[in-house]
Amino acid sequence: MAEQPLEMEKPGADVPSRLIPPAETNERANDDGLLPPTQQQPVIENRDGPIVVRELYQVDADRRLPEFDQPSAKAFFVENRHDISQKLFALACTPGLPVRIDIIKKMVGHYYPGLLTLIEWDVVYWPPLGQSTLVVIYESPLGGRVLTRLSTQETKITEYDVPKKVAEPLLEAIHTIEEEVGPHRAIRADNLYFLDEDLEEIVLGPCVTSPPGFDQPSLYEPVYRAICQPEGRGTGDSRDDIFALAVSIIHLVIGRNPVAKIKEEKVLHNRLENGSYEGICNNIRLPLALIGPLRSMMADDPSIRWTYEDADSWAKGEMVETVKRLPPIKADIPFRFRKREHLTFETLCWHFCQHVEDAARVIQGDEFANWIKRHPSNLGLLQTIRGIIQARNFFEDSHQGSDAFMLTKVAILMDPNSPIQYKGLTFMPDGYGTLLGTIWNKEGGPQESADILNHDIASLWFSGHERVGQKLLDARKNFDQFRSLLSIKDPGYGLERIAYASCPGLPCLSPLIVRHNVLVIEQLLPALEGSAVSADTSSNPIDRHVAGFIAARFDSDTHPHLKAFASPKEDTSTIGMLSLLALLQWKLRSPPMLALSSWVGGLLGPAISAYHNRQTQEHLEREIPKLVRKGSMPELFNLIDDSEKRREDHEGFIAAQTEWLAAEEEIRSIEGADEERVAQGELSGQQAAATISILLSLAVISILFVTGLG
Amino acid sequence: MAGGTVLVLLALFSLPTLIILIPGMLPTGVAKLCDRTEQHSATFCVGGLNICGVFPYLMKLWTDNHSIDAATAAITDIFTMLVIYAAAGFGWLMYSVVPPVVSAVLNVLAERRVSVLKTTQVAIVKEWGPEVALMTEPGGQPPLPPNA
Known part of the structure; x- marks a missing residue:
């Protein structure tokens, strides 16, 4: 597939005019002004020749460039056949993993400040994998990875460098691509590069080789997206990018991962209990000037987190009001569940959803009821939870009587901001498509994902939100459409259609063409x-x-x-x-x-x-x-x-049927009337004999008269 | 009634004719008695040819000597009676033979028609396939074609 013939037959030249309306014969379906994929030609697996993208970029699968690797894509050397001085690298993506094809189509060939330029893309046969995969070609950052340069002490980023050298260009990049293509969602310290050899210009690395947030360590995700499965973290928006930028700044300034030595689960627990900033920065010392801005950029509540304008103003040296630290609402007495103590609903809710059966048993116990009753956040919560338990017992034979359903309802009640959590799936509503697409071929298949729609779990989640913005309304509308699609079992509908519609970067999983x-x-x-x-x-x-x-x-x-x-x-x-x-x-x-x-x-x-x-x-x-x-x-x-x-055939067939039937009726009539015909023959014969006799007598009489008188 | 009147008139004005007619037309009378059909085909069949046998002797009586003696002489001649009754017998023979012949002809025609119809059906099936003959119940609706 990689190699294309130099001369192609004119597209559409052989298409019969009967099928093409004359007005459309000169149209070219290419509204976005982009080149269509080279796969317009039949796929020919070129196992021995070079890997060539768009007949121009030759990828060397034997020359790895690990410095530019992404967690989901390996980097390789690329040469522009027309300009060998151009510095490029190619990322070969993981086949089957959804990519951000919608963003790729928009970004290709466009320069965005603060971002590595995506030069080209294509799906090519990749000999080491023995199948085709997406290859994206980026301009090569001449200064390499920022963390690498920092670790070799070739450069240093101090607290004074952060606003101008890091925050300002990267915020501009975040803002620009949010406006034009969507959020980056892959901002992390090891995905920052020096664009120039002088190590002055920092840019964001690639973000298209995996679903949004998929490659991110949970540290770089806002807490509720962090507790999701990586494939279900969702598209999010620039506020999530600002959060990730803040964590990246911390990493750059202190020169290491701030929570590298702490278990991920413990970090998430701390973040849910005390807030992300406190959970991540608890054991490190940050420059005083950065504490306020970083806390503001890492606020867990997206509505109070600094926006691009706030952060940009700070980066430009203006005074911006920082987000005040609100003490979390905690219980006086911890609730112990599976050997872990919980003081807040958020941590307990998350922990419950990880152990459904145990949680379902605990929820119905007196100990939990007493703890809830004394919790400062309890505002009639206990009564509602008891109602949920009663409903569960009432619908014992349906999904509404299951532990998972009950627990999901309780979780939404206790922590409405938490992701959708059902039957072991944890995801944000805008991450459903990538979740469905990614887990389709995994063990267990997509049944649980289908149950999310069948059991209308999303509606439960949306009903738990008092503030409904446009994004939530859109997401809710999407889920309604998915449910109606799921109800149609015909090919072209059902869960497959939902997967491809909700996850634009999901490759076709048909066994016929999956490779x-x-x-x-x-x-x-x-x-x-x-x-x-x-x-x-x-x-x-x-x-x-x-x-x-x-x-x-x-x-x-x-x-x-x-x-x-x-x-x-x-x-x-x-x-x-x-x-x-x-x-x-x-x-x-x-x-x-x-x-x-x-x-x-x-x-x-x-x-x-x-x-x-x-x-x-x-x-x-x-x-x-x-x-x-x-x-x-x-x-x-x-x-x-x-x-x-077809019309002639139909009419002819009907006429033939009628003719055949008429013949059949006549045959039956003839064959069924033997006795009648005999009787009729007798009668006719008798009449004929009488007639002959009369005629004969008249003739004889006439002759005798004539001869006698003569 | 009409027959009786004719007989009375004949007896009054033409007794010799009546003397020949009564024994001569005896087979027709018998045929009339035996023939219970509406059409009275047997009567006409026998009667027609019976007349053929009687009429030459009536003509001779009317043209030569219209007397009772001449009529009696004619009627008592065995050859005359043989001719008259043979003609009537031929009428009976025709009445017996013609109907089966006509029946046989009609049968042949019907079989010929069936053969032609079956040939037509075979040609239809050859052109349109056996499904054209699937609907064998006369008076039923033909099956709908696929709607693509």
Whole structure:
């Protein structure tokens, strides 16, 4: 796949005019002005040659650049074939892991201040992995990783350098990309680079090779995102980036991870109990001038955390009011659960959700009730919890009677800001898509994720929030749409569609093409073309994953095609499959797909059989191989689903049926009337005999008269 | 009633004719008695040919000597009676033979028609496939085609 022919046939040249409205023949579906992926050509696995991206960037898979590695992507040497002086590195992503393709498409080729420039991207065959993967090419930061330079003491960042050298450029980068593409969500000390050899200009590293926040140590995430599963931390916004920047500054200033020697779980417990700043900076000494700004940038409540404007003003030397430390509300007496003592609802709630069965038992006990009753945050909480327990006992036979459901409700009640926690899944609402996409192929599959929708857990979570902003409303709307999609079981809907719609960077997980790592719709047909060589051609090239992928990622209206594809009638389903593929090839101006056409052509038996006329069937069987050799599915579709031909066939069939039936009725009438016919014959014979007799007598009498008188 | 009037008139004005007619048309009378059908085909069949046998002798009587003696002589001639009754017998023969022949002809025509219809059905099935013949209940609705 990496190598492309230099000359390509003009796209769409072979598409029949009947299928393309004349007004659209000159349109090119490329609204964003970007080059489509090179996978417009069929996937050809180049196992021996060089790895070339967009015919320009040659990636050397044998030359690693570990300095630029990301937790989810390895860095390799790249050479620009037209400009070998350009310093670049390539990141080969982990196949199957969702990437931030929507951001990649927006960022590619654009310069953003304070950010490494993303030069190019493509999905290429990666020989070491034996499959295709996403490769993103970045400009190489000449000064290398900041932490590396600090550890070798080639440079030093003091408290006086922080505002101008670190905070100001990085805040500008955070602000710019938030405005133009979205939050960075991968800001951490080891993802900061010196862009120049003089080690003056610090920039943010790559952020597109994994889901938002996925690569981040929990330390760099706001506390409620930190306790989520990495894949469910959510897209977030620039306030999360500001939090991560504050932690990065701490790391740079003190020269080490501030909580490196403390267990992660303990750090999270401290952060939930005392606040993130206190939980992280408790054992370190920070310069006095930084304490207020850092505490303000690390406030756990996003509504009081410093915004970009606040932080930028501080970085520019202006006076900004810092966030005051609010003492957490704690119980006088700790509650002991599984050998850990809790003083706040937040820590207990988090701990409960990690041990559902134990927690369900404890919640129903008197000890917990007494502790809640005496807790300063208890405002009628106990009564509500008792109501939840009663409801659980009432709905014993349904999911509402499960420990997990009860505990989720209790958790939302005790700590409304906590993430959605159900059946072992912990995620923010805006992280549901990446969570679903990432865990799909993991052990256990996506059933628990589906239960989130089936049991309407998100609505419970949203109902626990008094302040509902636009983002929450949008998220709630998304979940409502997901639930309605889940209720439709046809291909192109269901959980697969939700996964591809909610996680734009999730590659198609169909077993047919999973090794092609198909990320965008333009890559789908070439991947199927590549798979056609080795696939079982008696199977359908469109399975539930492919159908869901098309429905979610293809802009055109695919509903009628999917409806036909889902038909229980084999011929209609086959035509639906062909029409979907033909629509893709036509709209995307894909080149001829010989192997895929051959595959599809072999499956058209039921569609041919839908015609009754044997001559028409023979004609189609003669014509299909010709079109298969052209690789054109639109032409195949037009041949098979010619409405005029179909109408004639239908009318002819009805007429033939009527004629056959009339003949049958007449035959039955003749064969069933033997006795009647005999009787009729007798009667007719008698009448005939009488007539002959009369005529004979008249003749004789006349002759005798004539002769007698003569 | 009408027959009786004719007989009375004949007896009054043409007794010799009546002397030939009564024994000569005896087979027709028998046929009339035996024939219970509405059409009275047997009567017409026998009667027609019976007349053919009687009429030459009536013509001879009317043209030569219209007398009771001549009529009696004719009627007592065995050859005359043989001719008259043979003609009537031929009428009976026709009445017996023609109906089965007509029935046989009609049967042949019906079988020929069935053969033509079955050939047409085979041609339809060959062109449209066996599904065209799936609906065998006369008067039923034809199945709907696939709606793609």
